[in-house]
Amino acid sequence: MSSQKHRVLNHLQDGKFLNQLVATNEYGILRLPARICELRQDGHFIKTIMREVHNRFGEKTRVANYILEQRK
Numbered sequence: 001m002s003s004q005k006h007r008v009l010n011h012l013q014d015g016k017f018l019n020q021l022v023a024t025n026e027y028g029i030l031r032l033p034a035r036i037c038e039l040r041q042d043g044h045f046i047k048t049i050m051r052e053v054h055n056r057f058g059e060k061t062r063v064a065n066y067i068l069e070q071r072k
Helices: 005-014 019-025 032-041
Strands: 044-055 061-068
Touching: 005 019, 005 032, 005 061, 019 032, 019 061, 032 044, 032 061
Parallel strands: none
Antiparallel strands: 044 061
16 A cells, blocks of 8 residues: 555544545645545545635535545
């Protein structure tokens, strides 16, 4: 497993949400959706929650937040 995938999975396994801003600032990951896709292909159940936020210009936009789903 690549180190980026490992960092993303560890973050999600701690029960925390992950979005692009956190991935870039904390882990230096610039292509978070690609890492999420790879983890899904590896069999991990990751949910995407779209959240509306305001950008630095005050405009509404949406960002993806990822969380690991617990399967029974």
